[in-house]
Amino acid sequence: MSSLPPQQQFHLFPRPPVRETPASLPARSRAAESSNRLATALREEEVPLADNFHLEASRDTDAHLSVATREELWARAEALAFRLSADLRLPVRLAVTDNRSTMVSFRRSANVLQLRLHHMFLDAPEQVVRAVADYAGRGNRVAGGVLDDYIRGQQPRIRQERHAAEADLEPRGRYFDLQALFDSLNHTYFQGGIQARIGWGRMPPRRRRKSIRLGVYDHQTREIRIHPALDRLEVPTYFVEFIVFHEMLHQLFPSSNGHGRRVHHPRAFRDREKAFPLYGAALRWERENLNLLLRG
Structure with missing residues (x-):
């Protein structure tokens, strides 16, 4: 899936250098x-x-x-x-x-x-x-x-515990119940072996975007979050299922290091991803409807 751009407001650094004293940079x-x-x-x-x-x-x-x-x-x-x-x-x-x-x-x-x-x-x-x-x-x-x-x-x-604001994970959306999709996919393709919670992510502030991250899997907490831009009538069920399927695969095929860089989707991941029955149709729908998703 394409990367979601940072959502926080950044501030330009235009100031002169700071002298690195013990008070400013601890030993x-x-x-x-x-x-x-x-x-x-x-x-x-x-x-x-x-x-x-x-x-x-x-x-x-x-x-x-x-x-x-x-x-x-x-x-x-x-x-x-x-x-x-x-x-x-x-x-x-x-x-x-x-x-x-x-x-x-x-x-x-x-x-x-x-x-x-x-x-x-x-x-x-x-x-x-x-x-x-x-x-x-x-x-x-x-x-x-x-x-x-x-x-x-x-x-x-690295903080292990969740903040209160991070604890909410609601699978029921306006049009799709992610838990129902997850359970069906888990039974059909993983023999019930994927152990994870799933829910909709928070809708980011409305602004012009060039890319969007449709799903994310957290290995530490075993949580899947799906971008709420998918919870809409125009999005076909099979495409939401494909995104959920994709994130479930991350539990089976974690990221690894290869040739000096981080590999988030190793070959085994990509091969297994193609087992999704409507793999080609899902990629085609995403390509043809990216502007719809970017608008949120």
Whole structure:
């Protein structure tokens, strides 16, 4: 499926470099303590970094950040954005997240790089920062292997629990019951072997889109979310079934590393996907109706 562009509002980084002092960039010996404070901050409040950054978080608690913590986050994120911008000679719009599944995502154009990074990257060593610039800014897929290795080593810093806002997973839509489709597909093609919850994702803000991610499977929580743009009368049932089938396959065929890059759909996945009876018709319908889906 095609990639869903980032939905958060990014802010352009136009400011001069920040001097890397102990106050602005904690020493590596303080990285663990600093990471814990940042993870807590992201869970407690959405914090704008001056006028140039965006920290993405949920509002699950009533706690508020101290002035010192705010200033530390501002300085570290600003320093990272500046380093990337200076390396790429391109404005960087940075969002720092507390995501559980997607650690790096980006959208690149000739004039700006829109980048979302998990907060673990605020403490990343220089070679990892360069890999971010190479992977997201220059399209160097080999650098993705460096990022994969770094992320694997930072697993304890990835939040495992759901926020309250993430817990909702409603399978009943206006036109389609995803649970019924899932159960039927699971019985027919997987002998009941796929263990996952399924529901509709949230409708993103209306805006012009060039691509859309129609489904996503979270390996950690075993959850499938389907884009609500599919819950409409014009979409044939077999196409929704195909998207659900596609996401169910991700449980059987997880992503893997190959030739220095992340392979999300290995050959075995693609071969099994073709077992869907209306595989060709589904791809054809998607191709012919992409504009309908992009309009949401």
